Amino acid sequence: MSRMKEIVAKIIDKYGTNDPFEIGKARSIEFVFAELGSTFGFYSSYRRIQFIHINNKLEKTIQRFVCAHELGHAILHQDINTPFLKAHTFFSQEKIEVEANTFAVELLMTDDAIYEYKDMCLSINKLAEIYGIPREVIHLKTFSNKFF
Structure with a gap:
């Protein structure tokens, strides 16, 4: 099991x-x-109070992913006020952004949830759509041995 999956x-x-x-x-x-x-x-913190700021103009499914991503920062990088997650940098390759995206993907698309669809032969992109995961980050999902 990967470190992120364990977390x-x-x-x-x-x-x-x-x-x-x-x-x-x-x-x-x-x-x-x-x-x-x-x-x-x-994500930001001030005097040990943590904040997740979310754009209120985003669709609910994207807000959920953004929340999961920023929660990843709150858990994994709590001492860092992370850079703004902008539309054009959403899929950043910076280490902490990749970690936050991986956290969000693993949180929102658990192995148990995916396993429920095992007999439906759905593509990874269709599963990503079901769980509100942007296609651009679905490659971060790791699958357990129960799928093979």
């Missing part, structure tokens, strides 16, 4: 959900929905 599994087990908004709420993270222009969202 996500522990988070899901601890909070009993893979919903990033519920996990954030349980961790006392403050959510700020605002007009952010071309910025999808960002």
